[in-house]
Amino acid sequence: MRRRLAAEALGTAALLAAVVGSGIMAERLTQDVALALLCNTMATAAMLFVLIVSFAPVSGAHFNPAVTMVALLRRAITKQAALLYMAAQIVGAIAGVWLAHAMFGESLLAWGVKSRTGFAQSLSEAVATFGLVLTIAGASSRGRETVAAAVALYIAAAYWFTASTSFANPAVTLARSLTPSFAGIRPGDAPAFIAAQLVGALLAVAVTRVVFPAPAKRAE
Numbered sequence: 001m002r003r004r005l006a007a008e009a010l011g012t013a014a015l016l017a018a019v020v021g022s023g024i025m026a027e028r029l030t031q032d033v034a035l036a037l038l039c040n041t042m043a044t045a046a047m048l049f050v051l052i053v054s055f056a057p058v059s060g061a062h063f064n065p066a067v068t069m070v071a072l073l074r075r076a077i078t079k080q081a082a083l084l085y086m087a088a089q090i091v092g093a094i095a096g097v098w099l100a101h102a103m104f105g106e107s108l109l110a111w112g113v114k115s116r117t118g119f120a121q122s123l124s125e126a127v128a129t130f131g132l133v134l135t136i137a138g139a140s141s142r143g144r145e146t147v148a149a150a151v152a153l154y155i156a157a158a159y160w161f162t163a164s165t166s167f168a169n170p171a172v173t174l175a176r177s178l179t180p181s182f183a184g185i186r187p188g189d190a191p192a193f194i195a196a197q198l199v200g201a202l203l204a205v206a207v208t209r210v211v212f213p214a215p216a217k218r219a220e
Contacts, residue, residue, distance in 0.1 A: 001081065001084065003058055003059075004058060004059040004060075004081075004085075005059075005084055005085070005088040006088075007055040007058040007059035007061070008055075008059050008062060008063065008085050008088040008089055008092065009088040009089070009091055009092035009095070010055070010092060011051045011054075011055045011059070011061060011063045011092070012063045012064075012088070012089045012090075012092035012093045012096060012171055012172075013092040013093065013095045013096035013099065014047060014051055014096060015044075015047055015048065015051060015063055015093075015096060015172070016092070016093045016094075016095075016096025016097050016099075016100065016172065016175050016176075017096040017097075017099045017100045017103075018043050018044055018046075018047035018096075019040070019043075019044050019047075019096075019100075019172065019176070019183050020096070020097050020100035020101070020175075020176070020179050020181055020183050020184075021043075021099075021100035021103060021104065022039055022040050022042075022043030022044065022183075023036070023040050023179075023181050023182035023183035023184075024100065024104045024106065024181045024182065024183075025039070025104070026039040026040055026182060027181065027182045028104075036182055037159065037160075037165065040159070040182065040183060041156050041159040041160070042156070044155060044156070044159070045152040045153065045155055045156035045159075046152070048148070048151055048152040048155055049148045049149060049151075049152040051063065052144070052147060052148035052151060052152075053144060053145060053148045056144045056147070056148070057144070059085070060077075061148075062085055062089065063089060063092075063169070063171075064089065064132075064168070064169040064170070064171060064172070065085075065086040065089055065090070065169070065170045065171050066129055066132075066133070066168070066169060066170055066197050066198060066200075066201040067132075067133065067136065067169075067201075068082050068085045068086055068089070069082070069086075069198070069201060070133055070136075070201055070204070070205055073202075073205055074205070086171070089171040090171045090174060090175075092171075093171040093172055093174065093175035094174070094175050094178060096175065097175045097176070097178050097179050098178075100179070100181075101179065106179075106181070109178075110178060110179060110180050111177065111178065111180065111186075111187055112176060112177045112178065112179055112180060112184035112185045112186050112187060112189075112190075113180045113184060113186060114180075114182075114184045114185055114186060115186055115189065116164060116185045116186065116189045116193065117186075117188075117189045117192070120163045121163055121164045121189070121192070121193070122192050122193065122195070122196040123163075123196070124162035124163040124164035124166070124196075125162070125164050125166075125167060125168065125193050125196035125197050125200065126196040126197070126199050126200035126203070127162060127200060128158045128162045128164065128166040128167070128168040128197075128200065129168045129169075129196070129197040129198075129200030129201050129204070130200035130201070130203050130204045130207075131154060131158060131168075131204075132151070132154060132155070132158070132168045132204075133200070133201050133204035133205065133208070134204050134207065134208060134211075135150050135151060135154045136150075136151060137204070137208040137211075137212045138150070138211075138212055139151075155168070164193070167185070167193055167197070168197060168200075169197065170194045170197055170198070173185065173190050173193045173194050173197070174190060174194070176190075177189075177190045
């Protein structure tokens with residue numbers, strides 16, 4: 001369990017360092033918002049692929065409380081392990097933001113200032129998380145590298161087809177409320193994002209049971 005929790009914390013920290021660090025770098029290099037978002041997208045997707053391939057054999061590479069919640073509902077993880085995973089993910093996510101701030105000489109302790117509020121934003125987060133969970137379910141039987149590629153490509157696409165730029169992760173949302181950078185979110189907007197993400201994940205579980213049912217056990 002210690003190895004699994006270390007993998008979840010380290011992986012989530014690296015993911016947030018990539019998300020926030022690439023956002024800060026993009027802001028410093030260009031005033032073109034579309035180009036900055038593209039740079040942010042590429043760094044995030046590339047890091048996701050690397051992290052899933054690297055840590056999936058250890059912990060399953062959840063890096064996301066919503067994904068862990070789905071695993072719990074599907075009885076792929078115990079309740080105690082799920083709670084520990086979520087705690088490790090949140091701690092890792094916050095550490096990743098602080099690491100990004102430290103690398104770019106920013107204040108470690110800060111609050112998000114970017115407004116992300118309204119029904120459209122919440123709907124986008126529900127859709128983004130729904131699609132992420134469905135992607136994982138659909139690719140899960142096809143090997144680790146396929147899952148990594150599918151998740152990375154889905155997140156890259158969802159950065160652009162959702163109004164919220166696809167946080168799709170409660171730990172990421174919480175951590176991004178601690179950065180005033182390009183990738184940040186106001187703390188007051190985070191609860192609606194997290195609620196929408198959990199709703200999207202639960203809807204995906206229901207749809208997954210219909211679209212990707214577990215194979216029937218053969219009678220002996």
